[in-house]
Each structure stands twice: as C-alpha cells, then as structure tokens.
Amino acid sequence: MIIDEKNYMHKSWWKIASALLLIYTFVCGLLLDVPNLPALEETIRNLYFHVGMWFCMMTLFILSVINSIRYLRSFSLKYDIYARQYATVGIVFGLLGYLTGAIWMSYTWADPNNPSFQSFSAVAREPKLIGTAIALLIYFAYLILRDSITDIDKRARISAVYNIFAFAMLFPTIWIVPRLLPSLHPGGQSGNPALDTRDIDHRMLAVFYPAVVGWTLLGVWITTLKIRINILKEKKMMQ
Amino acid sequence: MRSLNHIYSLLKKDLLLELRQQYNFYGVLLYIVATIFVLYLAIEEPEPKVWNGLFWVIQLFICINAVAKSFLQESRHRMLYFYSIAGPRDFVLAKLLFNSLLMLVMSLLSLLLFSLFLTNPVQKTGSFIGLVMLGGWSLSLVFTFLAAIAAKAQQNAAIMAILGFPIIIPQLLLLMRLSNAVFDPALTIPSDTILLLIAMDLMVILLAVILFPFLWKD
Numbered sequence: 001m002i003i004d005e006k007n008y009m010h011k012s013w014w015k016i017a018s019a020l021l022l023i024y025t026f027v028c029g030l031l032l033d034v035p036n037l038p039a040l041e042e043t044i045r046n047l048y049f050h051v052g053m054w055f056c057m058m059t060l061f062i063l064s065v066i067n068s069i070r071y072l073r074s075f076s077l078k079y080d081i082y083a084r085q086y087a088t089v090g091i092v093f094g095l096l097g098y099l100t101g102a103i104w105m106s107y108t109w110a111d112p113n114n115p116s117f118q119s120f121s122a123v124a125r126e127p128k129l130i131g132t133a134i135a136l137l138i139y140f141a142y143l144i145l146r147d148s149i150t151d152i153d154k155r156a157r158i159s160a161v162y163n164i165f166a167f168a169m170l171f172p173t174i175w176i177v178p179r180l181l182p183s184l185h186p187g188g189q190s191g192n193p194a195l196d197t198r199d200i201d202h203r204m205l206a207v208f209y210p211a212v213v214g215w216t217l218l219g220v221w222i223t224t225l226k227i228r229i230n231i232l233k234e235k236k237m238m239q
Numbered sequence: 240m241r242s243l244n245h246i247y248s249l250l251k252k253d254l255l256l257e258l259r260q261q262y263n264f265y266g267v268l269l270y271i272v273a274t275i276f277v278l279y280l281a282i283e284e285p286e287p288k289v290w291n292g293l294f295w296v297i298q299l300f301i302c303i304n305a306v307a308k309s310f311l312q313e314s315r316h317r318m319l320y321f322y323s324i325a326g327p328r329d330f331v332l333a334k335l336l337f338n339s340l341l342m343l344v345m346s347l348l349s350l351l352l353f354s355l356f357l358t359n360p361v362q363k364t365g366s367f368i369g370l371v372m373l374g375g376w377s378l379s380l381v382f383t384f385l386a387a388i389a390a391k392a393q394q395n396a397a398i399m400a401i402l403g404f405p406i407i408i409p410q411l412l413l414l415m416r417l418s419n420a421v422f423d424p425a426l427t428i429p430s431d432t433i434l435l436l437i438a439m440d441l442m443v444i445l446l447a448v449i450l451f452p453f454l455w456k457d
Contacts, residue, residue: 141405148392169442
C-alpha cells in the first residue's frame with residue numbers, strides 16, 4: 001500500500017477565503033436589506049445557510065464519486081479514503097440542511113393550528129425532501145456496505161463500484177423527481193429547482209453566491225482534515 | 240460473434256440449471272402465491288390506488304427474492320472457470336438476460352394472481368400488461384447488478400434491500416404514476432415517461448457492463 005505524503009499547508013489561500021466568505025455571509029447576511037415578503041419576512045435570511053448546505057452536500061458527493069472513479073483507475077488506496085470521507089462529510093451537511101430547513105419550515109409552512117408532529121407527513125412529501133432522503137439513504141448504504149467488508153482491497157473496489165452505480169442512478173433522480181411533483185419550494189415543476197435567477201432578488205444574490213462558495217470550501221476543508229487523520233491511522237496500522 | 244455465442248451458452252446453462260433444479264423457481268412462485276393470499280385475507284377489495292401501490296411493492300419483493308440467488312449460487316471455483324472461458328461482460332449480460340426473463344414470467348404470474356384474488360380495477364388491460372413487463376424488466380436489471388455486489392461482499396439478501404431501495408425509488412415512482420393512468424379510462428399514458436424508463440434501463444445495462452469487470456477480479 002502506497003500512501004504518499006502530501007504537505008497541505010502551503011496551499012492555504014482557499015481556507016482563508018472560506019473563513020472570510022463565511023464571516024461576510026454571517027455579517028452581511030444578517031445586516032443587509034432583504035425584500036420584505038409575506039409569510040417569509042426575515043426568515044428569508046435562512047436562504048444563505050439552508051441552500052448553502054445543499055450545495056455543499058452535492059459538491060462533496062460529486063467529489064466522493066470522482067475519487068471512486070480515480071480509485072478504479074489507479075487502485076491506489078488513498079482515493080478510497082478520500083471517497084469515504086467526502087461521503088461522510090456530505091452526509092453531515094445533508095443533515096444540517098434538513099435541520100436548517102426544519103427551523104425555516106416551522107416558521108413558514110407549518111400549520112400553526114396543528115402540532116408539528118402531525119404536519120410532518122404532509123411536509124415530508126416534498127419532492128426535494130424525498131430527493132435528499134434518497135441521496136442520504138444511498139450514502140448510508142454505501143457506508144454500511146464499505147464497513148461490512150474486512151479485506152481492504154476488496155472493500156475499496158466493491159464500495160467504489162456501488163458509489164459510481166448509485167450516483168449514476170441518483171443524478172437523474174434529483175433531476176427528474178422535483179420537476180415531476182408539486183412542491184412548496186420555489187422552482188420545481190416549471191423551471192430549474194436550484195439556480196433560477198429570476199426567483200431571487202439581486203440584493204440577495206450578492207450574499208448568496210459568496211455564501212455557497214464559503215460553505216462548500218468549509219466542507220472540503222473539514223474533509224481534508226479527516227482524510228489526513230485517516231491516512232495517518234492507516235499508516236499507524238501498517239507499522 | 241464469439242461474445243454472442245458465450246452469452247448464449249451461459250444463458251442456456253442458467254436455463255438448464257433452472258429446469259433441472261426447479262426448487263428455486265417454485266420457491267419464488269410459492270412466495271408470490273403466499274404473499275398475495277395473505278393480502279387477499281387482509282384486505283378484500285382494495286381501491287385502485289391501494290391496489291396499485293401494493294402491486295408494485297409486491298413486485299419489488301418478488302424481484303429481490305427471484306434475483307438474489309443469481310450470483311450467490313456460483314461458487315468461487317465455478318466463477319474462476321467462467322473467467323477462463325468467457326469475459327466478465329458476457330457473463331453479466333447473460334445474467335441480466337436470464338434474470339429479465341425470469342422476472343418477466345414472475346411479474347405476469349403475479350399480475351394474474353393479483354387480478355384473480357384482489358379483483359381487477361384495471362381499465363386498459365393491454366397497456367397495463369406492457370407496463371408490468373417494463374417494470375419487471377427495470378427491477379430485474381437494477382437488482383441483478385446489486386446481487387452481484389452483495390455476492391462479492393459475501394452478504395445476504397438483506398444488504399440488497401439496503402443498497403437497492405433508495406436506488407429504485409424513482410423508477411417505482413414513475414411506474415406508479417404511469418399505472419395510475421391505467422385505472423382511469425379518461426387519462427392517457429404519457430409516452431415520454433415510458434421513454435425515460437427505457438433510457439434508465441439502458442443506462443443500468445451500460446453501467447453494469449462498465450462496472451462488473453471491477454467486481455469480478457479477485
């Protein structure tokens with residue numbers, strides 16, 4: 001097993017950029033003017049946090065599948081560790097996306113006359129919730145499959161194959177399902193579910209794009225730390 | 240041409256095995272009969288919507304049972320033998336073909352039993368039979384590949400369900416939406432959704448052909 005040593009420290013400009021962008025997101029996201037819309041009101045600021053989580057999750061899952069492909073092309077075990085860690089952190093961001101969404105939902109969609117437990121089944125039918133649930137289930141299954149095999153090379157190969165297969169099936173899913181079902185989310189049946197610029201006020205775009213980039217860089221940063229820890233652990237086991 | 244020959248021989252081998260050791264076929268058949276009989280006792284006359292949902296969920300479970308064994312039955316030594324006489328692509332294509340045939344038979348049988356026991360709310364019989372065949376085919380393709388993964392991971396059929404359910408949800412959703420049109424004579428079946436399903440099936444075959452060689456090596 002060859003795991004080459006990499007010095008990550010000299011390429012730290014994007015970590016500084018991530019921190020600055022997130023500081024900008026928090027300060028300007030909470031202070032700048034936002035359009036005053038009925039029902040949404042000030043909760044609209046959650047856009048910078050909630051949607052950022054989803055972009056970060058999708059980026060991490062895409063990076064995970066790219067590393068699985070790299071593994072199958074080179075059979076170098078470090079790519080297997082990369083793929084697994086990107087998947088794990090992607091799941092964390094997916095759960096955070098659900099959490100921020102749940103907070104937002106409790107102020108906007110939830111029926112005030114109904115306890116939230118009872119309105120769950122109505123809200124859970126949301127196509128975007130379904131799509132994310134599928135994605136999270138796939139990556140949980142990926143983790144279970146990967147950890148159920150003891151042989152290192154076999155584990156890496158089989159889980160890489162599943163990762164690629166599942167991702168290839170997931171992509172049409174999150175592309176099709178939101179356009180198929182009625183939704184409470186903006187976008188959906190008529191247009192692009194995530195990147196419709198007509199949907200969003202221009203004042204908000206100035207914070208939204210930096211927020212998405214900042215959260216994504218933060219996700220990648222966390223993952224590189226986890227990758228380094230795991231590569232060190234593997235090395236310790238080898239000795 | 241040679242690879243066609245290989246696929247044909249491997250398919251023939253699977254068919255012959257199925258004919259000689261019939262317990263697998265009858266096992267799945269008994270599973271279908273028992274499940275539908277239990278449903279019949281539990282609910283007598285389901286509404287079309289319930290009928291539709293139950294039908295496709297039962298198809299899903301039948302598929303897992305019918306397909307799960309396809310790779311597990313091949314022992315290590317026999318796999319090595321196949322490796323020496325045919326390529327992995329021929330092998331996986333033969334398996335996909337065989338499981339498609341098996342699942343087509345099983346879906347049609349379960350449709351027959353379903354309409355026998357649980358009444359028949361279907362208005363457009365011809366198009367529904369076509370849909371059932373398409374659905375059975377889609378299910379069998381996805382689960383054949385997952386059976387290969389589960390067999391290589393030396394896991395039981397339970398992991399197939401874990402791996403497969405999230406992947407199959409979109410296709411099941413599309414199938415259920417399509418078959419909703421069958422219960423109402425006023426609705427037409429959207430042909431672009433059918434094309435989408437066929438495109439997804441072709442994608443699964445392509446992925447299986449590309450990815451199976453990596454699973455195969457030991």
